[in-house]
Amino acid sequence: MANNRQNASEEFWQNLFQKCPAxxxxVFPQSMFQLGSKCYVGGKSITxxxxxxxxxxxxxxxxxxxxLVEIKTPKTKLLGKKYRANSYSISEELTGAFVQILNYKDQLIKEYYKLSANEDGNGFSAFxxxxxxxxxxxxxxxxxGIQYKSFELFRNCSSNVEMLTYDELFQKSRDILDMVK
Structure with a gap:
């Protein structure tokens, strides 16, 4: 992964995480497995x-x-413009990703019973x-410091969406590898 730290292709990251679900x-506190990739969560119209x-x-x-996991790329901007003397706005890309995944969650909850009853027996829960x-x-x-503060204030105020950066993901991977050495 280290060689691709600046890779701006979302499809590259999608394929990597699909091949290496671990x-x-x-990043989750409980034991988790990848149930699926590019999963349909509802929202189709009658057409x-x-x-x-x-x-x-x-x-x-x-x-x-x-x-539910939504990935962007390491090149996704986190912050927007400086807002007054002591804060920065959050980037349009990042707030868009937050709204996007909340929309997915909303749609999945609305269609849960239809989506969770699948023919392969791999049902799931959506509590x-x-x-x-x-x-x-x-x-x-x-x-x-004011950029870090603005980012942390935004990410820590959201109780519905967790935010993780790629460098934090890379560091967590290194920490786990160090533990097993």
Whole structure:
């Protein structure tokens, strides 16, 4: 992964996480597995248009409850313009990702009974599922304390969406590898 830290292709990251599901499963406190990739979460109209696909769904090995995961790229901007003297706005890309995954969650909850009863027997539970957005990097964008503060204030005030940057994901992977050495 280190060689691709600046890769701006969302499809690259989609394929990597699909091939190596343990990379993302390590970020959850409970034991999780990848239930699916590019999963349909509802939203089609009567004309069969407008469906929603979330990048990944992870499920708890013990309860079956799910987490919806939306990935962007390490190049996704985290912050927008400076707002007054002591704060920065959040980027349009990042707020868009938050709204996007909340829309997926809303649609999945509305269509849960139809979606959870599938023919392969791999049902799941959706007890107020968590949402995770992976986007951007701290190291390339945040240069001063007020930027870190603005970003942390935004991400920590959201109780419905967890936010993880790629450099945090890379560090977590390194930490786990160090533990098993």
């Amino acid at each position: 990379v993302l499963s390590q 069969n248009s407008g469906g929603n696909l979330v990048d990944f769904i992870y499920a708890s090995r013990l309860t079956g409850n799910i987490v 107020n599922p968590k949402c995770l957005v992976i986007a951007g990097t701290l190291e390339s964008e945040l240069q001063e």
